[in-house]
Amino acid sequence: MRGKFITLEGIDGAGKSTHHAWLVAELQRRGHTVVQTREPGGTPLGEKLRELLLHEPMHLETEALLMFAARREHLAQVIEPALARGDWVVCDRFTDASYAYQGGGRGLPWAKLQALEQWVHPHVSPDLTLLFDVPLEVAQARMAAAAREADRFEQEKMDFHARVRAAYHARAADEPARIRVIDGSRTLDQVKTQLEETIASVCS
Ligand SMILES: Nc1ncnc2c1ncn2[C@@H]1O[C@H](COP(=O)(O)OP(=O)(O)OP(=O)(O)O)[C@@H](O)[C@H]1O
Numbered sequence: 001m002r003g004k005f006i007t008l009e010g011i012d013g014a015g016k017s018t019h020h021a022w023l024v025a026e027l028q029r030r031g032h033t034v035v036q037t038r039e040p041g042g043t044p045l046g047e048k049l050r051e052l053l054l055h056e057p058m059h060l061e062t063e064a065l066l067m068f069a070a071r072r073e074h075l076a077q078v079i080e081p082a083l084a085r086g087d088w089v090v091c092d093r094f095t096d097a098s099y100a101y102q103g104g105g106r107g108l109p110w111a112k113l114q115a116l117e118q119w120v121h122p123h124v125s126p127d128l129t130l131l132f133d134v135p136l137e138v139a140q141a142r143m144a145a146a147a148r149e150a151d152r153f154e155q156e157k158m159d160f161h162a163r164v165r166a167a168y169h170a171r172a173a174d175e176p177a178r179i180r181v182i183d184g185s186r187t188l189d190q191v192k193t194q195l196e197e198t199i200a201s202v203c204s
């Protein structure tokens with residue numbers, strides 16, 4: 001039986017990475033073999049592209065093309081083989097992030113992103129996307145507290161992140177069955193409770 005494909009999404013600082021490990025452990029507890037991965041990245045080539053994408057200035061179309069190039073490699077080498085052998089895949093970010101960041105944040109027309117999506121993965125879509133949503137000021141405060149250098153995207157101003165968040169909301173409104181909004185501003189335990197309820201509905 002084919003595995004399920006779960007993606008985590010949200011603006012920088014929404015809390016995705018914090019809950020990723022718990023989610024993987026919960027699915028393993030339920031008896032699933034889980035592949036934990038991320039984008040951009042997930043393969044040796046993808047991780048090299050990640051370094052360029054997070055730190056090298058580039059044209060917005062170059063950025064979008066490189067995100068999908070890394071995704072093509074990731075799908076071929078990791079995601080599709082895992083799903084085919086019945087493993088579940090939990091991926092920190094996927095194509096919704098391209099619509100949110102390159103579309104909403106940078107202003108690339110969604111039609112161009114739809115063309116890339118139709119080329120790179122016309123027949124693969126997440127079974128479930130957990131959209132961690134927090135107010136901008138909460139995310140900004142959390143990123144300010146993080147003791148690490150901000151990457152190209154984290155260095156963007158609040159209006160950029162506001163457009164990213166709005167684009168995520170638009171995606172969730174378009175696909176409410178697939179994209180479940182998680183209130184990431186609540187306590188860790190309250191977020192975990194939301195995740196337990198959502199996972200239970202998918203795993204049942
Ligand atoms: N519910 C929460 N309550 C309080 N702090 C939180 C909560 N969730 C995450 N944090 C803290 O916020 C910071 C950012 O969390 P995390 O790295 O998971 O965000 P992220 O969405 O993965 O961001 P990025 O996409 O930039 O990696 C971390 O220091 C984390 O400990």
Ligand SMILES: Cc1cn([C@H]2C[C@H](O)[C@@H](COP(=O)(O)O)O2)c(=O)[nH]c1=O
Nearest residue numbers: 012039040067093094097098101102153
């Ligand atoms: C997949 C994907 C990612 N991004 C951006 C979003 C983040 O700022 C970084 C990834 O770093 P993180 O540690 O996972 O937050 O890349 C993007 O702009 N477009 C995409 O398709």
